[in-house]
Amino acid sequence: MKLAIVHDYLNQMGGAERVLLVLHDLFPDAPIFTTIFEPSLVDPAFRTMDVRTTFMQRLPFVHRHHQPFLPVFPLAIESIDLRGYDVVLSMSSAWSKNVITRPEQCHINYCLTPMRFAWSFEEYASRERIADWQKRALLPIVMGLRAWDVAGANRVDHFVGISTTVNQRIRKYYRREASLIYPPVETAPLAARAAEAGDDGYFLLVSRLIPYKRIDLAIQACNLLNAPLKILGEGRDKARLQGMAGPTVEFLGWVDEETKRRYLRRCRAFIFPAEEDFGIGPTEAIAAGRPVVAFAAGGALDVIEEGLTGLLFREQTAESLAEQLAAVPRYDWDSTAMAARAARFDTSAFKERLRRFVDEKVAEHSQQLRTVERVK
Numbered sequence: 097m098k099l100a101i102v103h104d105y106l107n108q109m110g111g112a113e114r115v116l117l118v119l120h121d122l123f124p125d126a127p128i129f130t131t132i133f134e135p136s137l138v139d140p141a142f143r144t145m146d147v148r149t150t151f152m153q154r155l156p157f158v159h160r161h162h163q164p165f166l167p168v169f170p171l172a173i174e175s176i177d178l179r180g181y182d183v184v185l186s187m188s189s190a191w192s193k194n195v196i197t198r199p200e201q202c203h204i205n206y207c208l209t210p211m212r213f214a215w216s217f218e219e220y221a222s223r224e225r226i227a228d229w230q231k232r233a234l235l236p237i238v239m240g241l242r243a244w245d246v247a248g249a250n251r252v253d254h255f256v257g258i259s260t261t262v263n264q265r266i267r268k269y270y271r272r273e274a275s276l277i278y279p280p281v282e283t284a285p286l287a288a289r290a291a292e293a294g295d296d297g298y299f300l301l302v303s304r305l306i307p308y309k310r311i312d313l314a315i316q317a318c319n320l321l322n323a324p325l326k327i328l329g330e331g332r333d334k335a336r337l338q339g340m341a342g343p344t345v346e347f348l349g350w351v352d353e354e355t356k357r358r359y360l361r362r363c364r365a366f367i368f369p370a371e372e373d374f375g376i377g378p379t380e381a382i383a384a385g386r387p388v389v390a391f392a393a394g395g396a397l398d399v400i401e402e403g404l405t406g407l408l409f410r411e412q413t414a415e416s417l418a419e420q421l422a423a424v425p426r427y428d429w430d431s432t433a434m435a436a437r438a439a440r441f442d443t444s445a446f447k448e449r450l451r452r453f454v455d456e457k458v459a460e461h462s463q464q465l466r467t468v469e470r471v472k
Contacts, residue, residue: 097458099126100178102186102195105169106147107134107159110304111279111376112189112208113142118280119187119206120145122447126185129195131172134159150175166213167237170194170244183458186252189373194248202461204454205252206277209262209373210269214241223307246270254457256450258374259395275453278398280446281376283383283438286357290435293361293385298324299421300363300386302356302377305331310370310391315341316414317367317421326363328356360384365406365424368396369417375399382406383438385431389420399441403427405434 101123103116117139120128127146132153135143137160150172152158158165173191178184184201186192189208197203213220217238221231246269249255255274257263263274299318303309311327318325319342326346327337338347351359357380360366366381366388374395378388382399388406390396400406407423409416439445 098181099183100181101126101128102192103130104190104192105132106130107137109138115279129176202458204254206256210265211245259398261394277449278441280443281379281441283442286383287435290385290431293431295364296362298326301367302328305334313369314367317418320418365389379441382434385435387429
């Protein structure tokens with residue numbers, strides 16, 4: 097069985113790219129097809145992999161500023177030649193699922209979310225502070241992307257979503273059913289030291305500093321409470337966030353994995369203020385034995401068990417978040433029990449479920465092809 101992996105673009109390091117590393121570990125002989133690749137902006141491990149790009153790789157400035165090239169990506173993804181592969185495993189939050197496959201190929205899409213820019217355009221435009229005239233200019237492009245996105249979804253043989261919320265979006269936008277396999281999280285190393293967890297009095301947030309992550313809510317809530325907040329991460333929204341931060345807020349930038357784990361084990365609670373597709377950060381915090389305070393929407397609802405592994409705030413306001421942050425010390429959090437509950441999200445569980453899913457669907461596809469041949 098020859099398998100190819102297809103990824104949207106490889107010029108930043110986030111949750112999708114962490115999943116991609118696990119996919120490569122699961123299928124080490126599979127080449128990774130993507131639109132663009134900038135080795136300096138991703139994990140060094142990608143430099144040792146067979147990464148194949150499109151004509152977009154030669155376009156100027158695209159590796160660091162890919163957003164203006166939005167109209168070009170559909171051409172690039174459909175230009176990828178996948179002849180010679182039996183199975184295509186695409187992973188997308190944008191367009192990799194729209195790759196063109198042949199009838200004899202089994203195409204499985206691991207969907208991080210339907211294209212956020214197209215299907216949540218108003219919310220996206222608001223968070224990115226896009227002017228009204230720009231929104232009007234972009235709207236025809238967005239409408240075209242939606243139609244193209246649905247057409248591409250019709251070419252996928254099997255969808256797998258990363259959360260209940262994502263599967264609801266797949267059903268709504270594509271009229272397709274999806275299986276559910278949670279994304280991989282390295283919970284085992286964190287759980288092994290959960291007994292060391294404790295409350296050192298600070299709240300913790302780990303994220304890229306971009307508008308839709310709603311880090312502003314965490315800052316405003318901690319300002320209201322005069323509570324210590326440590327923020328791990330970098331991003332283009334950093335200057336704005338620093339401008340609103342009070343004296344109890346620290347920006348620590350990106351740190352190495354062991355330092356991050358140390359902060360996770362000793363925080364009062366991990367803050368997750370945005371509506372996300374899943375939530376790797378909260379899962380890591382729970383595995384480390386610390387509770388999460390999350391907005392009651394999206395993937396957080398799959399991860400957080402209220403009162404056992406965290407608390408949920410139901411209005412996306414600083415006041416609502418602050419109320420739940422203030423409530424954290426009133427609970428008796430069982431670090432060992434929380435770590436055990438996080439085990440279902442471990443990387444080993446993901447690998448086992450996805451491997452079994454791929455094997456089953458490939459077997460079904462092969463049987464269908466044999467049936468067609470007999471009919472002929």
